[in-house]
Amino acid sequence: MGNVLVLAEHRQGVLRDISFEMLAVAPKLAADMGGEAMVLLIGSSMDDMAKKAAGYGVKVMVVDDPLFKDFNADKYQKVLSALIDDLKPAVVITGHTAQGVDFMPALAVEKKLPLIAEVIGLEYAGGTLKATRQLYSGKVNATLAFKPADTYLVTFREGAVEAPAPSSAGTVEKLDSPLKEDLPYRKFVEYIESEVGDVDITQSNILVAIGRGLKEDKNLPLIEELAKAIKADIAGSRAAIDAGWIPHDRQVGTSGKSVKPKLYIAMGISGAFQHIAGIKGAKTVVAINKDPDAPIFAVADYAIVDDMFKIIPKLTEKLKELKG
Amino acid sequence: MKTIVCIKYVPDTSEAEVKVNPDGITVDSSRFSFDINDADNYAVEESVLIKEAKGGEITVVSIGPKKSDVMIRMAMAKGCDKAVRIEDDRIAGHDPLMVAKVLAGAAKGEEFDLVLTGCMASDDGHMSTGVALAEELGVNHASMVKKIEVLDGGKIKVSRELEGGLMEVVELELPAVITIQTGINEPRYAPIRGIREAQKKELKVVKLDDLGVDPASVGPDASQIILEALYIPEVESSAEFIAGDPNEKAEKLASILVKGGLI
Numbered sequence: 348m349g350n351v352l353v354l355a356e357h358r359q360g361v362l363r364d365i366s367f368e369m370l371a372v373a374p375k376l377a378a379d380m381g382g383e384a385m386v387l388l389i390g391s392s393m394d395d396m397a398k399k400a401a402g403y404g405v406k407v408m409v410v411d412d413p414l415f416k417d418f419n420a421d422k423y424q425k426v427l428s429a430l431i432d433d434l435k436p437a438v439v440i441t442g443h444t445a446q447g448v449d450f451m452p453a454l455a456v457e458k459k460l461p462l463i464a465e466v467i468g469l470e471y472a473g474g475t476l477k478a479t480r481q482l483y484s485g486k487v488n489a490t491l492a493f494k495p496a497d498t499y500l501v502t503f504r505e506g507a508v509e510a511p512a513p514s515s516a517g518t519v520e521k522l523d524s525p526l527k528e529d530l531p532y533r534k535f536v537e538y539i540e541s542e543v544g545d546v547d548i549t550q551s552n553i554l555v556a557i558g559r560g561l562k563e564d565k566n567l568p569l570i571e572e573l574a575k576a577i578k579a580d581i582a583g584s585r586a587a588i589d590a591g592w593i594p595h596d597r598q599v600g601t602s603g604k605s606v607k608p609k610l611y612i613a614m615g616i617s618g619a620f621q622h623i624a625g626i627k628g629a630k631t632v633v634a635i636n637k638d639p640d641a642p643i644f645a646v647a648d649y650a651i652v653d654d655m656f657k658i659i660p661k662l663t664e665k666l667k668e669l670k671g
Numbered sequence: 672m673k674t675i676v677c678i679k680y681v682p683d684t685s686e687a688e689v690k691v692n693p694d695g696i697t698v699d700s701s702r703f704s705f706d707i708n709d710a711d712n713y714a715v716e717e718s719v720l721i722k723e724a725k726g727g728e729i730t731v732v733s734i735g736p737k738k739s740d741v742m743i744r745m746a747m748a749k750g751c752d753k754a755v756r757i758e759d760d761r762i763a764g765h766d767p768l769m770v771a772k773v774l775a776g777a778a779k780g781e782e783f784d785l786v787l788t789g790c791m792a793s794d795d796g797h798m799s800t801g802v803a804l805a806e807e808l809g810v811n812h813a814s815m816v817k818k819i820e821v822l823d824g825g826k827i828k829v830s831r832e833l834e835g836g837l838m839e840v841v842e843l844e845l846p847a848v849i850t851i852q853t854g855i856n857e858p859r860y861a862p863i864r865g866i867r868e869a870q871k872k873e874l875k876v877v878k879l880d881d882l883g884v885d886p887a888s889v890g891p892d893a894s895q896i897i898l899e900a901l902y903i904p905e906v907e908s909s910a911e912f913i914a915g916d917p918n919e920k921a922e923k924l925a926s927i928l929v930k931g932g933l934i
Contacts (some may be wrong), residue, residue: 350796358833358837363834376814392858396751407895418839420802420812420813420814421811421848422710443798444834445814445815445831445833445834445839447814448790448798448802448814448815449812449814449815449831450802450804450805451799451802452767452768452771452799452800452801452802452803453803453805453806454770455768455799455803456768456803456806456807457806460765460895461768461895461896462768462799462896464797464798464799465796465797465798466768476814477899479903480792481796482698482795482796482901483682483684483689483698483794484793484796485904486684486689486903486904487689487691487902487904488902489898489901489906490899490900490901490902491765491896491897491898491899492734492896492897492899493895493897494894494895494896494897496895503798505834527828531810531844531887532843532844533811533813533841533842533843533844534841534842534843535839535840536840536841537826537837537840537843538832538833538837538840539837539838539840540836541835541836541837541838544780545791553933555796556781559685571693577934578934579927579934583852584672585853588854589806589854595836596836598705598836599862601832601835602707602832602834602835602836603835603836604835604836605835609933610933610934611930617685617686626767627848627875631931631933632780633924633928634910637686638686638687639683639688640688640689640906641686642906643762644906644908644910644912645907645908645909645910646907647908647923648909648910648911649910649911649913649927650908650910650912650913651912651913651915651920652912653920654917657917658917658920658924660920660921661763661917661918661921661922662921662924662925665921665925665926666928666929666934667920669925669926669929670929670934
């Protein structure tokens with residue numbers, strides 16, 4: 348049977364979007380493989396989440412035990428390892444998230460099963476499961492084929508597909524927990540929320556965002572002058588935060604904040620997928636980058652292919668004049 | 672604290688055009704400049720910071736060609752003590768599980784408390800090698816780490832970077848493999864004296880057989896995945912590209928923003 352087992356992901360009591368996105372892919376894949384899509388939930392006090400997941404017309408299986416109150420990669424690995432033996436799914440899909448990447452490679456090694464990570468598309472044809480993923484920050488796509496195996500392991504990229512709408516009511520089944528006692532060697536301590544700075548970029552009307560293209564912090568005043576001229580706040584990509592040019596709470600992207608300004612001006616940002624995921628809510632995107640192949644242009648409304656340092660001074664001057 | 676730091680020599684494609692070779696499964700990297708993978712650079716710095724605080728020794732492990740010796744020497748100039756470079760064309764490099772087996776072979780030849788590596792390679796980006804390596808070695812792990820505290824009693828406390836700026840703090844028993852997220856520290860520049868000293872440090876170049884790794888166990892036949900094709904994705908940009916010399920572009924953009932009521 349070609350069943351597809353989707354591990355639904357949740358954090359602090361809420362199912363994360365990726366859980367539903369995977370349900371845009373799993374039912375069709377399961378049908379093509381002659382099985383059905385099933386959702387696995389691991390956690391503690393899971394009734395509400397199980398009901399919500401079942402609302403997508405799938406069979407939901409729940410491992411509900413206080414031992415799973417907080418995420419623990421080793422515990423998840425143990426549960427999936429046991430369930431792969433019991434349920435023999437043809438495919439196991441998790442999110443390519445801080446959870447999925449923390450145990451799927453170990454599970455693959457333990458079970459001697461193949462893994463393809465950060466997949467954006469899956470297709471089963473002629474008895475072969477193929478996956479599409481990206482390399483070189485999205486500049487190249489790769490098609491990879493799984494050799495025949497009992498179970499294929501996949502981590503699926505967040506935001507790669509749209510979640511379907513809830514459909515019919517599915518079923519919920521409780522499973523016995525394969526884990527009987529706590530693990531001594533890895534302990535969850537706490538969550539730490541990101542610090543709150545002077546500006547909340549999720550509320551900004553206009554954002555001027557900088558990336559690796561800024562090159563060094565002595566170029567920052569140029570950006571500050573532009574931002575001041577148009578009453579914008581300054582944000583940035585991971586590269587700008589890592590370099591220490593702007594504070595951590597100004598990071599836009601999956602590991603930072605999702606923003607929804609009226610205008611987003613991306614300066615010297617290549618537009619890695621993780622960054623683009625954070626600007627989906629922006630109304631108008633302007634991108635300035637000297638690399639014509641920069642992925643940021645795919646989501647831009649207005650684009651300039653050029654060196655940002657040749658553009659910004661004149662842009663600021665002209666904006667001041669027009670607004671003057 | 673004995674630390675192994677695994678690093679990768681990768682092309683910088685951030686501003687370069689990437690072309691697929693006629694074979695359809697490799698890219699033309701002849702015009703790229705290569706350097707240490709970004710996240711691995713932070714892993715090197717973290718290993719040196721731990722050594723400065725706690726003492727110990729750092730061994731660099733890398734799979735790569737002769738020209739990557741420049742990168743390895745740079746890591747040693749910053750404070751790493753010795754290095755093992757595996758140069759062998761029988762490794763199925765498209766499969767992180769095979770790469771992890773090779774690195775495990777090298778790590779097993781060393782004593783270690785901690786293995787550090789970048790959480791992601793900037794070229795193929797699987798985010799899988801470090802966690803697979805931990806399982807191969809039968810030790811604990813944590814991925815995407817933005818902070819490491821060495822505790823007493825053979826333990827460490829690490830902060831993992833989750834989505835949305837949330838951190839997950841986890842305590843682990845050593846030995847452990849930790850995959851490092853960028854931004855955990857500020858990688859230093861190598862001091863001149865360090866660069867001189869690095870030339871005298873041990874850099875062993877080995878083959879799979881030297882590590883006791885059966886080439887058949889890490890090659891294309893052992894890998895359960897096949898790289899069938901690479902291709903340049905079609906970018907459907909609906910953007911209005913503003914043309915002209917830089918001044919014209921700037922002026923046009925300014926008037927679009929103002930006339931469109933965007934600012």
